[in-house]
Amino acid sequence: MITDSKRIIVALDYPTVEQALFMADQLDPARCRLKVGKELFTRGGPAIVEALQNKGFEIFLDLKFHDIPNTTAKAVRAAGELGVWMVNVHASGGRRMMEAAREELAQVANNTTQLIAVTVLTSMEQSDLKEVGLDIEPLTHVKRLAALTESCGLDGVVCSAQEVEPLRSIISDNFSLVTPGIRPAFAAAGDQRRIMTPADALKSGSTYLVIGRPITQHEHPITALQLIEDEIADLV
Numbered sequence: 001m002i003t004d005s006k007r008i009i010v011a012l013d014y015p016t017v018e019q020a021l022f023m024a025d026q027l028d029p030a031r032c033r034l035k036v037g038k039e040l041f042t043r044g045g046p047a048i049v050e051a052l053q054n055k056g057f058e059i060f061l062d063l064k065f066h067d068i069p070n071t072t073a074k075a076v077r078a079a080g081e082l083g084v085w086m087v088n089v090h091a092s093g094g095r096r097m098m099e100a101a102r103e104e105l106a107q108v109a110n111n112t113t114q115l116i117a118v119t120v121l122t123s124m125e126q127s128d129l130k131e132v133g134l135d136i137e138p139l140t141h142v143k144r145l146a147a148l149t150e151s152c153g154l155d156g157v158v159c160s161a162q163e164v165e166p167l168r169s170i171i172s173d174n175f176s177l178v179t180p181g182i183r184p185a186f187a188a189a190g191d192q193r194r195i196m197t198p199a200d201a202l203k204s205g206s207t208y209l210v211i212g213r214p215i216t217q218h219e220h221p222i223t224a225l226q227l228i229e230d231e232i233a234d235l236v
């Protein structure tokens, strides 16, 4: 069961370190965590992670590693040594990759980093899966990958909030379901496909809500964050 009241993870998808730090300075580490993804990490490297940690934020390093077991495991270890709160791999890398990553992370002294795996990207719908050779509903594949991830001993998965209810019946209560594709009523879906509002996502049982553009691209980001916090206030 989740007892963590800090349920929002703000995706700092900015093209410059300066923009990311400017946004972070307006946020409160007591109210949210931050996600550093591929764009910002490729710009700022480990230094941007450390700068955000020095401001008191817990960081989800969302680099979605997907490689041979040895390479993935070493990358996950590097993330653990950076002291990030959470890091992820792609579940489609398979059992040997995920188990190697989990075992390598356990070698980090006093490790507290959580390791999770991406199931099916929230930007994908059934037609996208069909084009890559998976002629099945996203939920079917998400369930398969989530069950595999749990059996590999990881801490949770990334999935759509739409899949949370059906997943909860096949995985344990303390397995984290981290859900991007969160769209408050005031925000555009953009490239996301399997979306849900913040309140509905929490009601469904999402552990953490990953929210980027509805906050960061809003004319008044802090107002947007406040609106989301108000929407979920009774649910956390």
Ligand SMILES: O=c1ccn([C@@H]2O[C@H](COP(=O)(O)O)[C@@H](O)[C@H]2O)c(=O)[nH]1
Pocket (backbone or CB within 6 Å): 011, 013, 037, 062, 118, 120, 121, 122, 123, 158, 159, 180, 181, 182, 192, 210, 211, 212, 213, 214
């Ligand atoms: O399946 C996934 C996995 C990761 N993401 C990441 O989450 C954020 C969502 O940002 P929005 O601006 O709120 O769409 C982004 O950094 C993605 O890389 C995801 O969306 N879906």
